[in-house]
Amino acid sequence: MDRVESAGGQLGAVLSAPRSGAAALAPGGPWLATDLAQARRVLADPEAFDFPGNVNRTGDLSGSRGETRSGHTVFAPVPPDAVARGVATFEREWTAALADHRRTRPDVPYDAMLLLRRPVARSTTSAVLPSASDETRNRVGDHVLAWIDALGPVIAAHRRPWRWGRVRRTERDTRIALEDVLEEALDAEPDVDLSPQQAATMLAAGIQVPIAAGAFLLAWLAQQPAPVEPTSAAWETLRLTPPTWLTARVTTREVELGGTTIPQGRVVFVSPLLLGRLSDLVPGGPGGLDQFDAGRWQDGGRRPGAWLPFGAGPHACPGRNLGMGILVALAAWGAKHELQLSKTVRIDQSRGISPTPCWFTAAPRSEHDL
Numbered sequence: 384m385d386r387v388e389s390a391g392g393q394l395g396a397v398l399s400a401p402r403s404g405a406a407a408l409a410p411g412g413p414w415l416a417t418d419l420a421q422a423r424r425v426l427a428d429p430e431a432f433d434f435p436g437n438v439n440r441t442g443d444l445s446g447s448r449g450e451t452r453s454g455h456t457v458f459a460p461v462p463p464d465a466v467a468r469g470v471a472t473f474e475r476e477w478t479a480a481l482a483d484h485r486r487t488r489p490d491v492p493y494d495a496m497l498l499l500r501r502p503v504a505r506s507t508t509s510a511v512l513p514s515a516s517d518e519t520r521n522r523v524g525d526h527v528l529a530w531i532d533a534l535g536p537v538i539a540a541h542r543r544p545w546r547w548g549r550v551r552r553t554e555r556d557t558r559i560a561l562e563d564v565l566e567e568a569l570d571a572e573p574d575v576d577l578s579p580q581q582a583a584t585m586l587a588a589g590i591q592v593p594i595a596a597g598a599f600l601l602a603w604l605a606q607q608p609a610p611v612e613p614t615s616a617a618w619e620t621l622r623l624t625p626p627t628w629l630t631a632r633v634t635t636r637e638v639e640l641g642g643t644t645i646p647q648g649r650v651v652f653v654s655p656l657l658l659g660r661l662s663d664l665v666p667g668g669p670g671g672l673d674q675f676d677a678g679r680w681q682d683g684g685r686r687p688g689a690w691l692p693f694g695a696g697p698h699a700c701p702g703r704n705l706g707m708g709i710l711v712a713l714a715a716w717g718a719k720h721e722l723q724l725s726k727t728v729r730i731d732q733s734r735g736i737s738p739t740p741c742w743f744t745a746a747p748r749s750e751h752d753l
């Protein structure tokens with residue numbers, strides 16, 4: 384897999400930023416929080432750091448550019464019974480997706496970003512819509528995937544792409560189709576207090592990010608010489624390659640952050656990818672912090688997650704337990720298989736980060752390997 388450390392673009396700029404105070408990534412910003420105290424303040428003080436962009440409209444949770452959106456919904460955490468249902472759905476659907484691939488394309492490697500789509504979509508949908516029949520769940524899941532796909536070019540566009548009208552229209556059509564099926568599905572959900580628009584946001588965030596995280600997890604596992612303990616594998620994946628590697632806020636007034644003065648109306652980033660490489664947050668000595676080492680979590684001495692892979696404050700991830708549950712279930716499957724990458728994995732930075740392509744083969748390990 385390509386090393387994140389050698390990636391260019393915004394990722395490279397964040398990793399090579401000075402590690403003191405709030406770092407200006409360019410003259411006049413954006414700024415970057417470079418330690419945990421700064422990051423916590425940015426995420427947990429909405430009076431000074433507002434949530435930018437409109438997730439309902441763009442679905443972009445990975446560094447939107449622009450307008451503020453005061454009054455944004457605060458989502459309730461996914462409750463434990465919904466997490467359990469979502470994880471059970473994932474396990475069933477992952478087994479089914481593998482079997483389907485083996486039956487229809489036995490000679491072709493698995494494509495992680497493709498293979499994970501339906502299992503994750505159905506898992507998150509079954510968690511968010513507890514009363515949905517399998518048929519409704521699958522239909523909603525497919526509509527969310529279509530909307531996520533249509534959002535891709537909108538989010539990735541630094542400038543209006545050629546044929547912007549068509550890009551926008553496709554995004555709007557897929558969003559409206561999703562909201563229509565959700566309106567009907569939500570009629571049967573007396574205990575779910577979400578509008579179709581809010582449910583669409585929740586589902587898109589809860590499907591796109593775990594697909595990328597799961598694919599990174601498989602890529603990391605394929606590079607390990609021996610089976611890896613599943614929970615530690617999930618944390619190492621979210622430390623080295625957190626899909627939501629950059630989150631943004633906009634200053635509502637002039638603020639002082641880490642001794643740096645930032646004017647009003649400027650973008651400030653928090654990067655779990657940067658924080659996950661700080662030796663005060665991660666055990667194992669400063670030397671190997673860019674290496675995947677699941678063993679670093681096994682003595683229980685340091686709390687995993689201090690680098691905020693699920694954010695913090697009022698907009699912290701409401702689906703973190705489901706996200707972790709999916710990753711741990713996937714890592715448990717991975718521990719029972721010998722995985723091999725079929726191609727060099729590239730790190731796509733167009734929408735958060737994702738491993739694209741991430742092709743692999745899998746063979747069951749023999750009992751004595753485990």
Ligand code: HEM
Binds near residue numbers: 593625626
């Ligand atoms: C491994 C999986 C996941 C990771 C790494 C992840 C990461 C994150 C992060 C970092 C944020 C905060 C963004 C910010 O502060 O700007 C976030 C927000 C969010 N996540 Fe997750 N997430 C995951 C899974 C899920 C799942 C399964 C769901 C739904 C069931 C979900 C729903 C959301 C929503 C709705 C938000 C927006 C919260 C708000 O704006 O108030 N996520 N996620």
